[in-house]
Amino acid sequence: MTAAVIILTLLALIFGLALGYAAIRFRIEGNPVADEIEAILPQTQCAQCGYPGCRPYAEAIAAEEAEINRCPPGGEAGIKQLAELLGKDIIPLDADVGIEKALPEVAIIHEDVCIGCTKCIQACPVDAILGAAKQMHTVIATECTGCELCIPPCPVDCIDMIPTKIDITNWHWGKPIPITTISEIADTRGEEVA
Amino acid sequence: MAQRPTDNIGKYLHNFPGGLKLRHHKALSCCKPLPARYLPLSTEYCIPVSQHLGQPAEVVVSVGQQVKKGQALSTPGKTGNAPGAFVHAPTSGEITAIEKRPVPHPSGLNSLCIVLQPDGKDRWVELEPVDDYRKLDCDELIQRVQAAGIVGLGGAVFPTDIKLQGTSCLINTLILNGVECEPYISCDETLMKQAPGKIIEGALILCHVFKIEKVIIAIEDPMDVCNLELEQSISEFNAGDCVEVIRVPMLYPEGGERQLIQVLSGHEVPAGQLPISLGILVQNVATVAAIRDAVIDGIPLIERLVTVTGAGIREPQNVHARIGTPIADLVDFCGGYTAGIARLVMGGPLMGLGLRNDQLPIIKASNCVLALTHADITSTQPEMPCINCGNCVSVCPAGLLPQTLQTVIRAENFEALESLNLDACIECGCCDYVCPSHIPLVDYFRYGKGEQRAQAKEKQESDIARLRFERREQRLEKQQAERLARHQRRKRALAGSSSKKDSVAAAIARAKARKQVLAANQPDTNSETGKGENS
Ligand code: SF4
Ligand code: SF4
Ligand code: SF4
Secondary structure, eight states: OHHHHHHHHHHHHHHHHHHHHHHHHTOOOSOHHHHHHHHHSOOOOOOTTSSSSHHHHHHHHHTTOSOSOOOTTTHHHHHHHHHHHHTOOOOOOOTTTOOOOSSOEEEEEOTTTOOOOOHHHHHOTTOOEEOOTTSOOEEOTTTOOOOOTTTTTOTTOOEEEEEOOOOTTTOOOOOOOOOOSHHHHHHHHHHHHO | OOOOTTTTTTTSOOOOSOOBOOOOOOTTTTTSSSSOEEOOOOSOEEEESOOSSSSOOEEOOOTTOEEOBTOEEEEOOSSSSOOOOOEEOSSSEEEEEEEEEEOSOTTOOEEEEEEEEEOSOOOBOOOOOOSOGGGOOHHHHHHHHHHTTOBOTTTTOOBHHHHHHTTTTOOOEEEEEEOOOSTTOOHHHHHHHHOHHHHHHHHHHHHHHHTOOEEEEEEETTOHHHHHHHHHHHHHTTOTTTEEEEEEOOOBTTTSHHHHHHHHHSOOOOTTOOGGGGTEEEEEHHHHHHHHIIIIIOOOSOEEEEEEESTTBSSOEEEEEETTOBHHHHHHHTTOBOTTEEEEEESOTTTOEEOSOTTSBOOTTOOEEEEEETTTSOOOOOOOOOOOOOHHHHHOTTOOOHHHHHHHHHTTOGGGGTTTTGGGOOOOOHHHHHOTTOOOHHHHHHHHHHHHHHHHHHHHHHHHHHHHHHHHHHHHHHHHHHHHHHHHHHHHHHHHHHHHHHHHHHHHHHHHHHHHHHHHHSHHHHHHHHHHHHO
């Protein structure tokens, strides 16, 4: 009886020490969960979620301070991925934060209206606007994330969002629409006969 | 020396998994007449600028300009690393427009085209033939191939110069792909019969430049006449010791690069790698003939053999058509449509692309124009649920699990596709063909691949955005810190000067105090005298 107690106590001690050592030795720097969450977030940096960027929102989710449905650019697909990662339920996008755009957009500055005030440059989270004081400004379309943060500061309202164009270089096949009902079949047959 | 995968290549034939035995329908078009006829000049040519993957090319001509036959119209774009290819004027004439027009592309979107109105004189630009290809080195050859705008003519239209660039000296075997496994198409067979010399000479050029030891020309079993023609030509060029013709059994899709390598060598090209990893280069026979023309005669790729066939065409045959010719002109040349025409396809019946009308131009990828009648096509069937019969698995030449892929794509679980190897799918359509539930499997796979690619691109873009955001944050922080430091310095400086003021004040106060003390010590005399003075 005593022997068993001693052995078990010893074992508990050894494992405890081993675990304690491992916790120090193999400690991971930073917040790995937040990193993984951030990898899923679209990095638009639009702050629509209510946090000043994707990283702070990721940290808030990791700390369970925020729901996973506050990122409109990430949309449904993003929520699905987050839910999978965190083992949560898929919930619809929070309508208060915004809606998911059908097509990605980029900003464009109407250059003849721009007065060169540099306000938009200061607002852009990814340095996608090029310009200098009293000079015409322009958006580097490939760097723009479409966050719309440059629109409110513009005193002459010369910034617009335009959806990215689909051409044969970026087009891809859509999801097949299955033909299932009899009338649909009749339709396609009609087309073929005509 | 260790055994190389290419050592016994062609000695025994092997199998690839799956595949279908299809009726080949080639007699319809092949070799009536031989050599194939040239199409007369059309009234207008419409040459799409991007006939290949990647970035659109840069147009180097302008509207109203007179161009000569073979003059470059656009160059591969300078931007990025995406592959591109030159396109050239198919005849001499005037550029009448550079605008977006319908092109043969599954999206149905318009794309930038150069429109050329022939002047009927068909004058060539100054060509630069090479008198002796043995003097060419690797780079010169690649540069010539690029300038001639040569792309893979088997259907993939990958720029040949880029394929060769990756090749350098790592290969020891060249396989010429004459296995035209898709039904109806017979342009490669026609080429092998009418100009075997060009193919052999092209192969010798590649052999010389890339120090290739062995060339295998793979043809299908039923092409026996080809065999004779090729053998004869090989002996004419005294190339018998390195060039060999091998007949492979007829099985679709044996003409796929990986499938052909597997049949000839018994080795599978590892997933995610290129045939180079086995020391093999595969080129379509027509591509090699085009390389020969570009090197020996300096002629760029401005025309190709096109099979115009199917029960919907009156006189099916192969024709030499210039790039940019409207498909309608080819059909007219072949006697027009028959009464029962139901569908027009560019390419073969399994991998081809359905066309909306015949006003689209022939492009470098157009190996076949196929007109099918109602009797040829089964009417659309409703899509039923997968019954897990496994038919698709047993025919897939890439060894994939189409039914699993299909379920995963339907559920939009694109991350799982990587482990299921969707990339290896060659979109051959075998699975589609045998599926008893009429599931459009290839459509799902194309959708899945597109989504996969789009997501990879998004990921890349978001990584860039994150980096830029972080850099900006760092910069702002640094600026903030600098500002703070500056402030503090100034404050300290101010504080310093204020303490000076304090000391001044203190000194004044001290002086005052002293005065007061003095005044207190001699109050009477001072005050009295003062008073006396004042009064
Ligand atoms: S340019 Fe405007 S919309 Fe684009 S990333 Fe910058 S602030 Fe956002
Ligand atoms: S289309 Fe793709 S999945 Fe289907 S049989 Fe061909 S290679 Fe296999
Ligand atoms: S052939 Fe069709 S029904 Fe059969 S397992 Fe494949 S997808 Fe399912």
